[in-house]
Amino acid sequence: MDPKDNKVNQAPEKLIVTSSPHVHDTESVTKIMWIVNLTLLPAAVFSVINFGLPALITMLICIAGSVAFEALIQYWRKKEITVNDGSAVLTGLLLAMCLPPTIPWYIPLVGSFAAIGIAKHTMGGLGHNIFNPAHIGRAFVMASYPVAMTTWAVTRIGKEGDFSGAMSKIANLDVVTGATPLGILKQQGYQALVDSFGSQAAMYKALLIGNRGGSLGETSAILLILGGLILIAKKYIKWQVPVIMIGTVGILTWILGGKVDGKLVLFTGDPILHMLSGGLIIGAFFMATDMVTTPITTKGQIIFAVGCGVITVLIRLYGGYPEGVCYSILLMNAVTPLIDRYVYPKKFGSIPEPAKRR
């Protein structure tokens, strides 16, 4: 219902008559979406420095594709075109952040069609989608182009964190490919991974700063956390979700992640490696906190976060893929309506049911 519809005008005063309340705070969907976009910007800029022009091109194709598909579908469905509300841009940006920087140009385009066309608009548009559009886009191209999707670029930043080299090579379209830390871990084991970085401390530092192979926006943990902290401060997301999701991954990988001579030894895993690598940080701060596809209540969101953490660890340690954040969030998206059905706030004045007698 548009408030303008039930406006009663009466001469000579011409007053607007609507239902109460008559005041509103300053938040709006558009504002929230653009601020989330802004908080992703530092990590996005870093990825361009890190991977060069191909990263920028992938990002632009994703965003342009998402916006174009949204506009086209809304035009075709004779709906109001809402591309300026920032949600399509956000979907495109998040999708780009989960893609390898080196992929051919048509893959981001297919991905944005899957994200906007299939995940978002077949469900009815913003607010009605069950699954996170960006992750559906990623899962779609992952299934369609498995080779391109697992070819990772090596960063341009030197081993010692030499940014100047990266800046000078930024326009260079040639990309050297390599494996992601989680890929090395899966195929060659923990020791090989540590060796590839030189030492354990160097590995943690590289993971934190982003000096490693991986998807566009997944690399710099520190910039993603910075963006996430802004969202928490603005109260757009709750701190519980990222903390619990990352914490669950950390605890479970510490318990179950350690192997000595191929045999599981409890409590010897490396939680820091798992917490900082792959898409966990971006997933926990930006995807598992998506308003539309996660439970309504804080309690529900905590259940959601635990579920995401558990499934991520199961896929990383026992599944076929080295990385599982994307699928864990999609699976928990599917459970969200169920969580919302059973987890809701206690009604004021509800009489507690008398304790059952044995």
Next chain:
Amino acid sequence: MLRIKKGGVHPHDEKESTEHKKIETLPVPSKLFIPLRQHIGEPAMPVVKAGDMVKKGQVIAESPDGRATPVHSSTSGKVAEIGNYMHPLYGLSPCVVIESDGLDEWQENLLTERNWETLSNAEMIDIIFKNGIVGMGGAGFPTHIKLSPPKDKNIDTLIVNGAECEPYLTSDYRMMIEFPDEIIKGTLITMKILNVQTCYLGIEHNKPDAIKLMTEKCKGTSIQVVELETRYPQGAEKMMIKVITGREVPSGKLPMDVGCAVQNIGTLKAITEAVEKNIPLIERVVTVAGKTVKDPKNLMVKLGTPFKEMFEYCGGFIAPNGKIIMGGPMMGMAQVNLESVVIKAASGIVSIAENDVDYEPEKACIRCGRCVEVCTMGLRPNILSILSEKGLHQTAQTDYDLMDCVECGCCYYVCPSRRNIVHYIRQSKAKNAMLRAASKTGSK
């Protein structure tokens, strides 16, 4: 300081424009339009006719059933007609139109001097009824009914509501500053009638002067002043009880079911005046505020005064109006024009500038959960609004506790999609009421 445990919002209180100004008395307007229905229930029955001369305080409409409250003439003059004029809540409604003779003369032998301590409870309840006193906080519930609870309800606590959590409104605050003795006396009278020993006076944190003054004045009485966090909807009856006593009014029940009674500041002042001096409820303090009003004020206004006169007294408008609201901007009623008149439950008139009216179109719910977070009643406003949109009003009532909504408006206030959730909920309630009425007549 006591606070709401869950939910609520904190809109900018906008009280600066009027809170430090003394209450001024509005000169009697040339014509008064006194509505016959100024309370919840049946309208009162007029006992005067066109052409009659009436005096100030004279009964002009009687209660038809002993539940509705009588209505008194606010000034002296001639009854011009009994016709339909703008009521701020019900639109065109029967009003007694009185042309003032400019003398403002009391009815003879009306005023007396009485000591409340010598009166019996039944006498005082009768005085309160005959002087037309209703809850002046907004609902207009007849006070004599509130003060005569059924015998099986044991009321042990009286709560005086000085929270005034709505933005702009300062009438209760000014009354506490200017008439503290009357308010305390009214409280003691109410305590005696209800036979309670415990009484709390809840005042929000943003009125430190009132807290200080009332604490001083209440020394030696059993009234305890309680400081409350400034948070909307602190002044909602059920919230007030929960925050101060920790008791939760069960769903569908009344405050008296948990042994509490809540009274408004203005009502207590009116009770004192009625009991001690036999002054009927013919005037009240009204906040006139808003960004478009030149000189916002608190005015002592005769009931039946058109809003137009009050705005004119406050210097008129300095910007185009978008809305004129009776009550506060969170729960008040938007007015069709400025012909609406002051009733017993009108605590304020607030204008909203045309530029400040929120024109942003409504969007789909993005399930952000902010409404669930701020809902003090523990409901799921997002689902209620969607069910109403889809026409599933019955489901809203049976599965999602529609009837527990108190329409405080916090959900709309925070909704980033600007969904008018309260309006949806009201639609569902109205549709269900129509269905119930239809099924009742069908079964007869």
